[in-house]
Amino acid sequence: MPEAFGVVKNAARRLKDRQHSFTVCDQPMKWDMVHFDVQLLGGVVLHRGRIAEMATGEGKTLVATLPLYLNALTGRGAHLVTVNDYLARRDAEWMGQLYDFLGLTVGCIEHDQEPNVRREQYAMDITYGTNSEFGFDYLRDNGMATTREQQVQRGYHYAIVDEVDSILIDEARTPLIISGPATVSTHQYDKWKPLLEQLVRKQNMLCNRLASEAIEKFEEGDVETGGRLMFKVKLGQPRNKQLLRMMEDPEKRRAIDKAELSFYQDTRKEELFALKEELFFTIDEKSNESDLSEQGRAFLNPDDPNAFVLPDLINEFTEIDLNPDLSDDEKERAKTERQQHCDAQAERIHNISQLLRAYCLFEKDVQYVIEENKVVIVDEFTGRKMPGRRWSDGLHQAVEAKEGVQIDRETQTLATITIQNYFRLYQKLAGMTGTAETEAAEFHDIYKLDVNIIPTNRPVARKDSNDRIYKTRREKYNAVINEIRDCHIKEQPVLVGTVSVEASELLSRMLKREKIPHNVLNAKFHMQEAEIVARAGQPGTVTISTNMAGRGTDIKLGDRVAARGGLYVIGTERHEARRIDRQLRGRCARQGDPGSSRFYVSFEDDLMRNFGAADRMTRIMERFGLEEGQELEHRWLNKSVETAQKRVEQRNYLIRKRTLDFDDVMNNQREVVYTYRNETIDSEEPRTLIYEVIDEAVPAKVKEYIADDEPNYAGLIHWVNTTFPLGLTKEKAQFETRSVDENTQFLIEKIKDAYERKSSHEEPTAVKSLERYIILNAIDRLWQEHLYAMDSLREGVYLRGYAQKDPLIEYKTEAYDMFVELMANIKNEVLNNLFRSTSNLQAFENFLATLPQFLLREHAPTAPTANAPARARQPQPVGAMAGIAADGDGAADITLDLPVRRSLPKVGRNEPCPCGSGKKYKNCCGRVA
Ligand code: ADP
Ligand code: MG
Numbered sequence: 001m002p003e004a005f006g007v008v009k010n011a012a013r014r015l016k017d018r019q020h021s022f023t024v025c026d027q028p029m030k031w032d033m034v035h036f037d038v039q040l041l042g043g044v045v046l047h048r049g050r051i052a053e054m055a056t057g058e059g060k061t062l063v064a065t066l067p068l069y070l071n072a073l074t075g076r077g078a079h080l081v082t083v084n085d086y087l088a089r090r091d092a093e094w095m096g097q098l099y100d101f102l103g104l105t106v107g108c109i110e111h112d113q114e115p116n117v118r119r120e121q122y123a124m125d126i127t128y129g130t131n132s133e134f135g136f137d138y139l140r141d142n143g144m145a146t147t148r149e150q151q152v153q154r155g156y157h158y159a160i161v162d163e164v165d166s167i168l169i170d171e172a173r174t175p176l177i178i179s180g181p182a183t184v185s186t187h188q189y190d191k192w193k194p195l196l197e198q199l200v201r202k203q204n205m206l207c208n209r210l211a212s213e214a215i216e217k218f219e220e221g222d223v224e225t226g227g228r229l230m231f232k233v234k235l236g237q238p239r240n241k242q243l244l245r246m247m248e249d250p251e252k253r254r255a256i257d258k259a260e261l262s263f264y265q266d267t268r269k270e271e272l273f274a275l276k277e278e279l280f281f282t283i284d285e286k287s288n289e290s291d292l293s294e295q296g297r298a299f300l301n302p303d304d305p306n307a308f309v310l311p312d313l314i315n316e317f318t319e320i321d322l323n324p325d326l327s328d329d330e331k332e333r334a335k336t337e338r339q340q341h342c343d344a345q346a347e348r349i350h351n352i353s354q355l356l357r358a359y360c361l362f363e364k365d366v367q368y369v370i371e372e373n374k375v376v377i378v379d380e381f382t383g384r385k386m387p388g389r390r391w392s393d394g395l396h397q398a399v400e401a402k403e404g405v406q407i408d409r410e411t412q413t414l415a416t417i418t419i420q421n422y423f424r425l426y427q428k429l430a431g432m433t434g435t436a437e438t439e440a441a442e443f444h445d446i447y448k449l450d451v452n453i454i455p456t457n458r459p460v461a462r463k464d465s466n467d468r469i470y471k472t473r474r475e476k477y478n479a480v481i482n483e484i485r486d487c488h489i490k491e492q493p494v495l496v497g498t499v500s501v502e503a504s505e506l507l508s509r510m511l512k513r514e515k516i517p518h519n520v521l522n523a524k525f526h527m528q529e530a531e532i533v534a535r536a537g538q539p540g541t542v543t544i545s546t547n548m549a550g551r552g553t554d555i556k557l558g559d560r561v562a563a564r565g566g567l568y569v570i571g572t573e574r575h576e577a578r579r580i581d582r583q584l585r586g587r588c589a590r591q592g593d594p595g596s597s598r599f600y601v602s603f604e605d606d607l608m609r610n611f612g613a614a615d616r617m618t619r620i621m622e623r624f625g626l627e628e629g630q631e632l633e634h635r636w637l638n639k640s641v642e643t644a645q646k647r648v649e650q651r652n653y654l655i656r657k658r659t660l661d662f663d664d665v666m667n668n669q670r671e672v673v674y675t676y677r678n679e680t681i682d683s684e685e686p687r688t689l690i691y692e693v694i695d696e697a698v699p700a701k702v703k704e705y706i707a708d709d710e711p712n713y714a715g716l717i718h719w720v721n722t723t724f725p726l727g728l729t730k731e732k733a734q735f736e737t738r739s740v741d742e743n744t745q746f747l748i749e750k751i752k753d754a755y756e757r758k759s760s761h762e763e764p765t766a767v768k769s770l771e772r773y774i775i776l777n778a779i780d781r782l783w784q785e786h787l788y789a790m791d792s793l794r795e796g797v798y799l800r801g802y803a804q805k806d807p808l809i810e811y812k813t814e815a816y817d818m819f820v821e822l823m824a825n826i827k828n829e830v831l832n833n834l835f836r837s838t839s840n841l842q843a844f845e846n847f848l849a850t851l852p853q854f855l856l857r858e859h860a861p862t863a864p865t866a867n868a869p870a871r872a873r874q875p876q877p878v879g880a881m882a883g884i885a886a887d888g889d890g891a892a893d894i895t896l897d898l899p900v901r902r903s904l905p906k907v908g909r910n911e912p913c914p915c916g917s918g919k920k921y922k923n924c925c926g927r928v929a
Contacts (some may be wrong), residue, residue: 004070005043009035011101012062024093025086031097036457039063045452046160046430047071051443053436053453055460056583057554057590060432064160065095067430072104072125076157079426080128083163085111086530091162092128099126109133118152131167134159135176135422142674143178143415143783146776148681156425164431165579168419168447169439170379172656175418175663177389187394188351189401195300196352200359202299203280204240207233211242218252227255231263236279237360248472248604283360290356300352308349313342354398362399366502373405378501384547416787417670418663420446435582442653446660458592461566464585465598467574467641469632476602479631480572481510484542488516491540492564495555497547497584499573499606504546507572511542518542537567547580557593566594573605574641576648607644661808662794665815672819673783677776686771687759690830693775694751697827702744706735724751725835755834778829786822790815 015031022029035043039059043066045052054060064080072078082088092108099106107121109129118137121127141151161167214229233243234256246252263272276282280296283289292300292308301307320326320334362368368375369385375396377386390396390408400407423429429447436443436451443449470476480496487494498504508520519532521543536543538558557566567588575581581599588595601608683689705716713735720728728750735743759767793814797807 049428051431051451056586071158079159081161088128139415161431172419178415207237223255227259230256231259235282238285358398358402434586435579462589463596467599470602473604493541496544521545569597571599
């Protein structure tokens, strides 16, 4: 290591000596850096697979060159993971100067690259890219590519994650998902939108009226009635403005909470129900659920109030079955008709409830923004846009309908991995950031990463002042604006941090009114982000930013700014995590510069309202007797805020840990499936894999039919003849005369023999790719269904927590059973497709010609509609066996049936179960067994 690091540092010195100039992202630059001692230290920590905590502006980009060089010497590839595409390209081009000088190659993965370009980038010694590009490439390589040539990555040797907290903690909350359009999409969001808008308006009016009544009651001193009325508002319109305001008043809040608590007692269930019926619908913010009341249903469809209730399908079916006047055919038809009716109802209920959520719980510019006529999700934590990601289960479409933009098709999960599990693939992982210390326990537990704090190159001269605490948001913001104005006048640059896009825009409006020029940096301006940040240190500049964590660009001070005190950082709200606050503070006073920071807090802030800090503060405030516009400032008030933050951090950690515990189950399964997939892709002799399937799946089937006391020989013959073209008869099979094992051997030999005959007519390389294709196709299709089933299981299993069972244990057991079934199904599917696929039509016809004549019916085989040359390269299974009938044991005229997929009514998973149990479908009949 010392030698390698020495080489890198020396290279940097030479580049500096020769005043090496170059361009980075179209900006001309000169090389002016030689590693500082603390940077060498940082490099040591990274090389050892740990996290280096180094403050903003300490030059982490340069630090990474040391271990990247050393680890890339192995030739197995070293990766550097950044938070966005821009930084990946900037750092690759910038540090590329050094690598180039050292004789190493460097690549960069970008969003719109073609697979062959990506493969070239991965083939370089060092590769830069964002976490989602790396993760998605992994999913595509292992879950979708069908040949080695289509895969782009080449292993997971060493990775350094820049802004590691941002990536491994904040982003880790949403897994990476590759989804494709769902096969069916029959929404009616457009159709329901106008009526629903009216309904929501009616409800809002009702809630406003209730709130006004409540205010009167509160004024009359009837706190109980007031609380009850407001609880009703909370049920009907959780984001009601007056409600939010009242929740900030300790006395009213207590009254509302009390009303809520009392209604949830068992004895008052009916009263609660009656209360809900006085509204048009109820909506629950926490569980994200909505319900129409009788009134609401009548409003949406006055002619048929039952239009939004699921029919009692099970009863209807029983009635049909028991009806002596109907023939079997008529019964079937009647059932199909009822089934379709039920499907339509379920779809309608689902659409309405998603629209209600879209209107009542999702706000534009908070949870999402509209961009290029699309609904783009905004990450609540970082304020960053997440283009390409969609809410599931039709919610995204409902929001699209609400906003009047184009409604895209619903999607279905094709492949998914959590970021945690992607990074665990690496043999050695390291990370760097300005803020890791507060999350050290999590890094250790989940990633086995320890944190080392590296001292700064120069002493830190930043002054962190105590928080200023106000009664209301309004007073707080006014104070912030005054402070900004003062700084602006004396030309001190200010960086203002907010926790939401909404707050940024509010401040921006206030500043406009004051005619103070400023830049806003938030989800909407992702593109100019780095540029705005870089300019934020110029005299008199005001920059507003939602969440500075992981922005990756440091702020250099302009001329004369140091004399004015350097950059001043104002936080307008304490974030849920102390780490994010530290990130914001860390933006000033880089490399020994002067700088200062202060947070402004109000009792109305979410953190204060939700995590107990407010109660204690209110008491203090009452004692000090705080006047309008007055502020509090004391060291131990900061402590109170921090205690609340620690509580939230702990809670969020447990949530992430839980997500991971659940994903670990999936991860083991994913590994097995992906390994099998890759083995198939890499196999030179895929026939051995096919034969392994036969050797495993046939004995299981034989056992199923004939291993117990009452062997079902006819059933076995039926199965054989519907799966393989063996034309087995009772006489030919002679199953009774042999043992189970002997019968198994007998069948295996016959099947293999038939298979050899079939493939002998085809071109050997084409047969190989066909064989691979048959296995891959079975894996992919069933794995996707399995992913879907696992999702349902996961949702369902939580409800069992109430029954004193640990959901995780339940999940593990059931997931295991489902996985065993999945693997068996994959094998059966391979068997099913063995003889239904061909690499070329001519060969298939030749094969058919050799089959025993009695196997072919007169009008047999309807030729597959394949055009042979195209198929030869990309073989597809074809349903050509459909015409082949077997003349089995009393089972003449059996044709090869494709399995019937759907036997249960299609009911939305969140809808009430059609069996009438009152439970949700997914937790009742629709529960994944
Ligand atoms: P960080 O990622 O740690 O916040 P950066 O890697 O973005 O910091 O670097 C911050 C600035 O410090 C860059 O403009 C870079 O040019 C400068 N810098 C880093 N290391 C050195 C060095 N050894 N000598 C001179 N300037 C340096
Ligand atoms: Mg950086």
